[in-house]
Amino acid sequence: MDPIEFRLPHTIHRPAASAKHGPVTRTTQPIVTGTSVVAFKYKDGIMMAADCLASYGSLARFRNEKRLMAVGETTLLGVSGDMSDFQHLQHTLEGLLTQEYDMDDGQKLGTKSVYKCISNIMYNRRSKTDPLWNSYVIGGIDNGQKFLGFVDLYGTTYQSTTISTGFGGHLAQPILRRRVEGREDEITEEEAVQILEECMRVLFYRDARSLNKLRRAKVTAQGVEVSEPYALETNWDFAESIVGYGS
Amino acid sequence: MLSSITQAPVEAHSHNRWEPYVDNGGTSLAIAGADFVIIAADTRQSDGYSINTRYDPKAFELSNKTVIATTGYAADAKRLVEVMEQKAQSYFHKHERVMSTPAMAQLLSNTLYYKRFFPYYVFPILAGLDSQGKGAVFTYDPVGNMERTVYVACGSASALVQPFLDNQVGFANQRAADPNRLLDRETARKIAIDAFTGATERDIYTGDWLEIFTIDQTGVHREKRELKRD
Amino acid sequence: MFRNQYDNDATTWSPHGRIFQVEYASEAVKQGSAVVGLKSKDNVVLVAVKRSPNELASYQKKIVRIDDHMGIAMAGLTSDARVLSNYLRSEAMRSKMVYGRALPVGRAVTSIGDKAQTNTQEYGRRPYGVGLLVIGHDDTGPHLYEFNPSGVVSEYYAYSIGARSQSARTNLERNFEKFEDMPLKELIVQGLRALRDTLQQGKLLDTLNTSIGFVGKDAKMTILDGEDTQAYLDLLDEGEAMETE
Numbered sequence: 001m002d003p004i005e006f007r008l009p010h011t012i013h014r015p016a017a018s019a020k021h022g023p024v025t026r027t028t029q030p031i032v033t034g035t036s037v038v039a040f041k042y043k044d045g046i047m048m049a050a051d052c053l054a055s056y057g058s059l060a061r062f063r064n065e066k067r068l069m070a071v072g073e074t075t076l077l078g079v080s081g082d083m084s085d086f087q088h089l090q091h092t093l094e095g096l097l098t099q100e101y102d103m104d105d106g107q108k109l110g111t112k113s114v115y116k117c118i119s120n121i122m123y124n125r126r127s128k129t130d131p132l133w134n135s136y137v138i139g140g141i142d143n144g145q146k147f148l149g150f151v152d153l154y155g156t157t158y159q160s161t162t163i164s165t166g167f168g169g170h171l172a173q174p175i176l177r178r179r180v181e182g183r184e185d186e187i188t189e190e191e192a193v194q195i196l197e198e199c200m201r202v203l204f205y206r207d208a209r210s211l212n213k214l215r216r217a218k219v220t221a222q223g224v225e226v227s228e229p230y231a232l233e234t235n236w237d238f239a240e241s242i243v244g245y246g247s
Numbered sequence: 248m249l250s251s252i253t254q255a256p257v258e259a260h261s262h263n264r265w266e267p268y269v270d271n272g273g274t275s276l277a278i279a280g281a282d283f284v285i286i287a288a289d290t291r292q293s294d295g296y297s298i299n300t301r302y303d304p305k306a307f308e309l310s311n312k313t314v315i316a317t318t319g320y321a322a323d324a325k326r327l328v329e330v331m332e333q334k335a336q337s338y339f340h341k342h343e344r345v346m347s348t349p350a351m352a353q354l355l356s357n358t359l360y361y362k363r364f365f366p367y368y369v370f371p372i373l374a375g376l377d378s379q380g381k382g383a384v385f386t387y388d389p390v391g392n393m394e395r396t397v398y399v400a401c402g403s404a405s406a407l408v409q410p411f412l413d414n415q416v417g418f419a420n421q422r423a424a425d426p427n428r429l430l431d432r433e434t435a436r437k438i439a440i441d442a443f444t445g446a447t448e449r450d451i452y453t454g455d456w457l458e459i460f461t462i463d464q465t466g467v468h469r470e471k472r473e474l475k476r477d
Numbered sequence: 478m479f480r481n482q483y484d485n486d487a488t489t490w491s492p493h494g495r496i497f498q499v500e501y502a503s504e505a506v507k508q509g510s511a512v513v514g515l516k517s518k519d520n521v522v523l524v525a526v527k528r529s530p531n532e533l534a535s536y537q538k539k540i541v542r543i544d545d546h547m548g549i550a551m552a553g554l555t556s557d558a559r560v561l562s563n564y565l566r567s568e569a570m571r572s573k574m575v576y577g578r579a580l581p582v583g584r585a586v587t588s589i590g591d592k593a594q595t596n597t598q599e600y601g602r603r604p605y606g607v608g609l610l611v612i613g614h615d616d617t618g619p620h621l622y623e624f625n626p627s628g629v630v631s632e633y634y635a636y637s638i639g640a641r642s643q644s645a646r647t648n649l650e651r652n653f654e655k656f657e658d659m660p661l662k663e664l665i666v667q668g669l670r671a672l673r674d675t676l677q678q679g680k681l682l683d684t685l686n687t688s689i690g691f692v693g694k695d696a697k698m699t700i701l702d703g704e705d706t707q708a709y710l711d712l713l714d715e716g717e718a719m720e721t722e
Contacts, residue, residue: 116577155322
């Protein structure tokens with residue numbers, strides 16, 4: 001008797017493998033997604049922000065999602081893309097951190113090590129053509145030096161003084177390049193917050209998958225701080241003059 | 248009879264299959280001389296129309312006598328370099344001496360061919376001195392085909408740079424010139440710089456910084472120069 | 478033939494709570510020529526006397542590089558040490574590949590300690606016949622560890638293993654408090670002094686039989702042999718002249 005086979009959405013079926021073990025499944029598109037992460041270096045360390053929305057297509061599905069996470073004492077992780085893939089990685093990282101803690105030998109997993117580790121996971125998954133559908137921004141202070149790096153579902157990695165993922169790459173990155181590049185050792189925390197909020201405001205105005213409820217985070221020599229969610233002041237006066245579909 | 252209903256096998260390679268490769272751009276070149284070799288690469292990393300970063304080095308010292316430069320898919324390139332570095336170290340431990348450039352060249356070919364059916368999407372060039380102390384340049388395709396040449400350009404601006412080198416280094420189709428003449432060090436360096444200035448002007452994937460490595464009997468010398476950032 | 482009826486294998490206890498095979502393995506360590514290790518707050522040094530089985534043979538290698546930040550010196554069965562150093566080298570590479578960091582020295586030594594312990598608890602196995610001094614520099618500074626066939630690993634300020642190493646240890650115990658602030662060069666000379674105490678009467682340290690290794694905050698793992706050791710041997714003699722004055 002032949003088994004009944006169903007074709008699941010977003011699933012690749014490999015006929016030979018399906019009889020015994022069920023279909024071979026892999027992410028071929030993200031489902032519940034987070035949008036941009038914006039990050040840059042400033043005088044005391046790294047600033048990062050992401051909003052609290054996890055969308056299901058065009059539906060604003062989860063509106064209190066945590067997309068910024070501390071990894072150990074000196075590392076900050078920001079994520080965009082598929083939220084379930086992120087939470088899977090989060091689980092892996094927490095395991096790794098526990099393992100490291102249990103060693104109890106005074107060795108700390110520094111930002112660069114966390115970055116290398118996540119990069120390897122991402123590259124290895126892409127090499128199985130079974131990627132984790134995310135872009136990650138990893139910031140921190142390693143051996144007294146500021147570090148800011150990126151890795152995506154292709155395992156592509158790079159370091160820069162300003163990094164933005166997703167829509168932020170188009171809308172926030174030009175602002176950051178103008179205001180931060182070459183000044184990363186001068187910018188005070190106050191100015192950094194102002195720059196960050198300018199970026200997030202632009203993104204909220206123009207990115208239809210964003211939310212005016214965001215978290216801000218920083219890494220300094222004192223460690224990682226992730227803020228509670230808060231909203232930005234916005235100005236919709238211009239909307240008054242728009243009649244019909246606008247122009 | 249429900250149990251007899253089966254679905255036609257779904258093609259594994261349907262339209263929604265994910266492509267595991269991206270092209271991150273970048274350009275590299277190498278020019279061999281009588282007792283030296285120059286190898287250079289820009290440091291821009293791109294993804295489509297976006298510049299990811301202005302400084303992501305593509306050229307690496309595999310030893311104190313061999314330098315590799317990579318273009319193409321950055322993630323594969325970095326892994327390839329890492330694998331080569333570890334193999335070079337294993338060789339050093341086993342034989343208590345640094346691997347020669349021709350040996351490294353063959354090793355790189357083997358390493359690429361090992362992944363013949365899921366290739367590193369990388370266009371490497373390798374430069375160093377051969378056993379007679381002459382400059383040596385090796386070029387590859389992503390699956391390990393290797394050729395020793397006197398000069399070469401690779402990557403996103405290779406179609407711009409290679410003809411320039413054919414003219415300036417190879418003296419191609421120039422009746423009065425000796426096509427086998429080798430350049431002196433300073434001329435080679437200047438041509439390398441001009442090649443990148445030109446490539447940066449016309450290729451959006453090339454720019455930001457230029458790293459030039461000169462290899463001779465005394466070792467590897469690195470120089471970092473600015474390129475246009477637009 | 479046998480010392481007693483409880484030493485046929487490494488998994489049998491004697492009624493006095495001893496495992497003879499492990500003790501015999503530790504004897505093998507004492508057969509090897511001596512090695513000395515010592516550290517300051519920034520650097521850590523190994524010095525060793527090499528032996529040659531006869532006039533026609535080369536000298537046996539005593540110090541081995543594991544990675545830029547780590548090295549070992551051996552006393553006992555050199556071939557067993559080779560197995561261990563190959564393992565350490567691959568672990569060091571793995572650490573670089575997976576975490577992008579130098580393998581923490583303590584973890585490296587524990588990992589071979591665990592391998593040695595397995596040999597003392599599984600039937601049909603033989604304990605390693607070699608002792609190691611492992612030096613390295615990681616995020617928590619310079620380290621000097623001793624590894625021995627029982628699987629016990631210990632960290633030291635200064636230590637010595639191998640033939641007649643008690644003499645070196647006595648020397649080190651007298652002097653180790655001065656090591657903390659010593660510059661690298663002096664530290665090496667101090668090591669050579671302790672090493673010299675292990676030599677038989679009439680034997681001298683020379684460029685043929687001396688091996689020096691060091692690693693530190695600003696120095697990658699370096700091994701000096703042959704003519705490269707001359708500068709330090711000269712310092713050794715200079716100090717001597719001053720002491721007798």
